[in-house]
Amino acid sequence: MSTSNRRYVFSWDLLGDLIEGRPNLGPTTRLEAYRLMQYTFRDILEQEYGTAKADEIFYRAGLLAGREFCKHVIGRQDDFNGFVRRLQEALHELNIGLLRIEKADLEHGSFVMTVSEDLDCSGLPETGYGVCTYDEGFIAGVMEEYTGRPYDVHETDCWCTGDRTCRFSVNLRSC
Numbered sequence: 001m002s003t004s005n006r007r008y009v010f011s012w013d014l015l016g017d018l019i020e021g022r023p024n025l026g027p028t029t030r031l032e033a034y035r036l037m038q039y040t041f042r043d044i045l046e047q048e049y050g051t052a053k054a055d056e057i058f059y060r061a062g063l064l065a066g067r068e069f070c071k072h073v074i075g076r077q078d079d080f081n082g083f084v085r086r087l088q089e090a091l092h093e094l095n096i097g098l099l100r101i102e103k104a105d106l107e108h109g110s111f112v113m114t115v116s117e118d119l120d121c122s123g124l125p126e127t128g129y130g131v132c133t134y135d136e137g138f139i140a141g142v143m144e145e146y147t148g149r150p151y152d153v154h155e156t157d158c159w160c161t162g163d164r165t166c167r168f169s170v171n172l173r174s175c
């Protein structure tokens with residue numbers, strides 16, 4: 001669909017003016033509201049399009065969010081350490097999660113990152129499979145926006161696989 005025919009092209013402005021819009025309630029809500037939206041969306045997307053397509057849509061939405069988040073929240077950073085520090089601070093300030101870098105191989109574009117107390121899965125029942133598809137896309141989007149190169153991100157451990165943190169393998173896509 002061409003952009004001119006679309007109603008829902010994302011823009012950062014859609015996050016709105018929360019000071020004007022919510023003078024009494026402020027910018028925060030309960031995490032149950034976020035999860036209610038996410039898991040009902042996933043249910044309907046899976047019913048409509050199947051599991052693989054629903055996951056792909058979540059990944060792509062996360063990718064878009066990561067790119068926009070990097071542009072609007074992280075901004076330009078001179079070096080990778082500054083970028084990681086700012087990203088950790090921002091994710092903590094917004095109560096999104098606690099990011100750690102377990103491995104960073106800048107030369108080969110290969111990283112292992114963990115996010116604890118995340119929005120998507122912390123405290124969920126164990127299912128035996130990771131559910132943080134949106135976060136995979138989000139991390140890929142942040143990395144792509146910062147480096148200007150494509151990344152593939154895969155969650156290897158999740159609260160839902162019995163771990164207490166989500167662990168992501170982050171790799172520069174080989175062309």
Ligand SMILES: [Zn+2]
Nearest residue numbers: 121132158166
């Ligand atoms: Zn997870």
